[in-house]
Amino acid sequence: MTRRGMLALLGARVDPAVVLDQSVTLDEGNFERLRGYVWTSEEKSESRGKVTRQQKFEINLVSGGLYWRKLEHNGKPLGGAEAEAERRRLESHLRAGVKTRVRREERDHLELLARAHSVKYLGEETIDGRANHVITTEPLKGNHMPLIAGLSYKLWIDQKELHWRRAEITFVKPVEWLLHQLDLGRICYPYSNQIVNTGKLGKGARRTVEMQRLEDGTWTLNRMRTEAGSFTNELCYSQYRRFASESQLLVDSGEPPR
Numbered sequence: 001m002t003r004r005g006m007l008a009l010l011g012a013r014v015d016p017a018v019v020l021d022q023s024v025t026l027d028e029g030n031f032e033r034l035r036g037y038v039w040t041s042e043e044k045s046e047s048r049g050k051v052t053r054q055q056k057f058e059i060n061l062v063s064g065g066l067y068w069r070k071l072e073h074n075g076k077p078l079g080g081a082e083a084e085a086e087r088r089r090l091e092s093h094l095r096a097g098v099k100t101r102v103r104r105e106e107r108d109h110l111e112l113l114a115r116a117h118s119v120k121y122l123g124e125e126t127i128d129g130r131a132n133h134v135i136t137t138e139p140l141k142g143n144h145m146p147l148i149a150g151l152s153y154k155l156w157i158d159q160k161e162l163h164w165r166r167a168e169i170t171f172v173k174p175v176e177w178l179l180h181q182l183d184l185g186r187i188c189y190p191y192s193n194q195i196v197n198t199g200k201l202g203k204g205a206r207r208t209v210e211m212q213r214l215e216d217g218t219w220t221l222n223r224m225r226t227e228a229g230s231f232t233n234e235l236c237y238s239q240y241r242r243f244a245s246e247s248q249l250l251v252d253s254g255e256p257p258r
Contacts, residue, residue: 014121014133016119016120016121016133016135017114017115017119018114019121019133019135019157019162020113020114020119020135020137020155020157021111021113021114022162023155023157023162023163023164024110024111024113024114030163030218030219033216033217033218034061034218034220035061036242036243037060037061037214037218037220037240037241037242037243038058038059038060038240038241038242038243039058039059039060039220039237039238039239039240039241040056040057040058040059040071040237040238040239041056041057041058041059041068041235041236041237042055042056042057042235042236042238043055043056043057043233043234043235044233044234045231045232045233045234046231046232046233047230047231048230049230053074054072054073054074054075055070055072055073055074056070056071056072057069057070057071058071059237060243067090067093069086069089069090070082070086071086109145109148110148112145112148113137113148113153116139116140116143116145116148116149117137117138117139117140117143117148117152117153118137118138118139118140119135119136119137120135120136120137121133121134121135122134122135122136124159125156127156127165127166128213130158130159130160130165130213131158131159131160132156132157132158132159132165132166133155133156133157133159134154134155134156134157135153135154135155135157136152136153136154136155137152137153137155138152138172139151139152139172149173150171150172150173150174150175150203151169151170151171151172151175152169152170152172153167153168153169153170154167154168155167155168158213161213161217161219163211163213163219164209164211165210165211166208166209166210166211167207167208167209168206168207168208169206169207169208169209170204170205170206171201171202171203171204171205171206171207172203173203174200174201174202174203175200175201176199176200201226201228202228204228204229205226205227205228205229206226206227206228207224207225207226207227208223208224208225209221209223209224210222210223210224212237214240220237220240221235221237222236222237223235223236223237
């Protein structure tokens with residue numbers, strides 16, 4: 001049988017709408033495991049080839065939502081009063097002890113994706129030794145659902161655990177969104193504290209999201225790149241490490257990346 005024939009046979013056995021539907025639900029276990037980690041985010045923005053912003057944060061999920069502790073600005077470590085202000089802000093956050101989590105409303109939109117989009121199965125592809133379903137989606141005509149009506153997807157979904165391994169998202173019309181929840185499939189991040197959660201991208205913008213699987217099976221972000229005309233923004237996530245107590249978040253651990 002030819003490769004094309006094999007893919008057609010495989011596609012006949014896989015219902016891509018079912019795979020997609022399963023991939024955006026039931027992520028509570030993964031979220032709870034992620035609470036045990038602290039990690040680093042490095043952001044770089046460019047416009048017309050010129051760097052316009054470069055910063056580095058330490059992130060944790062200890063209390064409430066994602067907490068971003070700023071470490072560097074424009075490639076330079078914070079020092080003096082700025083570093084002390086960040087330390088005090090984190091200390092105050094930990095002292096507040098907020099343990100509740102708000103379900104993000106865009107999750108409800110995402111769970112309608114398999115019914116609001118036409119879904120096509122392209123076959124399978126191996127990434128880092130793990131087999132993935134490859135699926136594309138397009139908004140159905142007449143779909144006026146907020147957010148998801150303006151996005152089309154190409155997805156690599158881990159066959160065994162059904163997490164999104166990679167997503168290529170094209171904005172087919174202008175879309176306003178809350179942070180980047182719609183890009184992330186089963187990873188259910190809560191609202192972040194003290195950062196802007198809204199944004200807007202126009203038709204033709206593209207976003208690539210790459211996930212990674214940690215040694216204990218936790219799925220989380222690896223890289224996210226947004227391209228809109230001459231503007232690009234890239235966030236890279238690394239140095240995922242466990243902590244034993246909240247006091248560890250007040251000092252730099254110096255542990256190697258995982």
